[in-house]
Amino acid sequence: MMDVFPYLVAGWVFLTGCYGLATSRNLIHAVGCLSVCQAGTYVLLLAVGYRDGATAPVFSDLKPGSRPVVDPVVQALTLTDVVVGATVTALLLALVVQISKRHGTVDPDELSELRG
Amino acid sequence: MNGWILAAAVVLGGGVGATVWGVATGPLRRRVVAQNLCTAFACPALLLLSQGYDRPSYVDLALVLALLGPVGTLVFARLLADELAADPPSAWGLTYAAAAVGAVVVPALCVATGPSRAMAKLLVVGALLIGGNLLASRALSGAFPEVRRG
Amino acid sequence: MNARTTLLASAELLGWWAALAVLWLVFISTVDTLELAVGAGVACLGALAARAARRAVTGR
Amino acid sequence: MADAVIVVALLLVALSATAAVAVRDPARQALVLSVLGLVLAVLFTVLQAPDVALSQLAVGSALTPLLLLLAVHKVRRRGKKEGHHR
């Protein structure tokens, strides 16, 4: 069970975010759901890199080779994406603010009616 | 699995689990209190994990959380001020209970570490955590006499 | 800017600098010359920020 | 047994992610998202990724809630003004 449980949690988080994104009535809420989707990908990546009984490959307080270490490559991928993802969230929120200025609403359904 | 990690799992399952439930349901005043308490429980859990994994460098996580957690709560206190003023939260029992968790965990870890610079760092984290959380929950409840700037 | 305000300003900066330098010593794990130099510089920045923030809030 | 703390952290993440989607009001969702960020940071710590956890803490505890709430304020203030005009 434990062999796949973390992967399934990652999938659940991702799909929940997608559901929220599709049914959202408010674009700010949709941006929040998108960050939930992102969180799912982080969980999946880090779960792939985990090794039982290992510790982080950070040797400031650890003698190299004394303990097994987890995979640093997936961690490096996730690490940059967390911060870059936050700025992309900011960009999307800026778009939402702009939409509300132009059209006076942030409900996606009303917006598609406006377009005709 | 050692005792420290077990203790961290208990704090996470009990404390943080309760705050996740509290933040997801109920009126706004309960949600902001739960968000504040989440910091107060997660930070001691991170300290316990650092000791459990025998990695002193993980203390940096708790340090950053102790600094920025109350800042996050102050953000909510400032930007949701109008809604909170109509229905101010007050949960002093829970706040002091959460502070007590921090106040128990930090000395225990200090004893385990022994007198050194690492112990001083733990004490700094503990002081920032408890001070920040008490202040943040007072700011939420609006118990302060307000002053105008300047 | 008379002698009194200069003295007060430098006392404020020096106090913050000392406190932040001690904090840096608490944070780091190994002590060597480069660490101390970087710590002194960073504490300097922090002290300047602390004074600027205090002045911005009190408006003086 | 050694996995108990990982299971606890995973369950907390799944719960708070579901809550973050189910809560429909953006201001209340910002509160849940800030808790989700914290729980994710704890999960990353137990998965032995302290760097990622630090990233998540720095971003999730103050920055993301601030951005979301500022956007909510701007949109709401506009909405109120429109209401007055009509």
Added chain:
Amino acid sequence: MSRRARLWLVAVGGAGLAALFVAAALDLPAFGGDHHPYGDRAVHAALTRRTANVIASVNFDQRAFDTLGEMTILFAAVIGCVILLRRTHDEHRGRPAPEKVARPVRRYSLLVLPVALLTGLYVIAHGQLSPGGGFQGGVVAATSLHLLYLGADYRALERVRPVALYETGDAIATSAYVVTGLAGLIGGSAFLANTVLPYGTFNTLSSGGTVPLLNAAVGMEVACAVVVLLARFLDQTVEIEEGNGK
């Protein structure tokens, strides 16, 4: 598309994706397995370059070009925000009334601001040794400045935060990263190759060749980027009002 049709589409697509995902997850190597060929090689490579934090070594040495891409996304996102949230000609800058702030909150902000700034710089400076680095420390340092908004009001923050300076800092930091990469090219090897500086002593601030430099450049870029982003959002929320409504 109607709401109902969209829900059906999501349900069908989601169910398909879930089925495929579960099938894939069952075939993935088991969680916590011992087989990590890339990870073991990355750890080995980092240790030969005397970088104590292997994640920093992967980010700023072994995959430094990839990080340049991430930085570019960040930079582009900031430019996008600045353009989207600029003041248009039918808007004007209002003067917000001073906020009421409780005295203990103000004292707390003034006390924690320098401490948080110091912590942020500590996290950046020790990026190649202990957990942390430019991305995390930059965000912490930038957040610390905004304590002034929480502890007083937006006018106090504006007094210590000239936005133009941070916009310039953002650009300078991005170019510093590229220039460090070009130094590798001039030094006779590849772009962003870590061959220019000596590797130094393991587990000290100067170890790891160009890793600390790239780390500092990223830290400065992220800090400036976050300050600029928040400045635009705060401008929109606190100061800018539409001209026609008044």
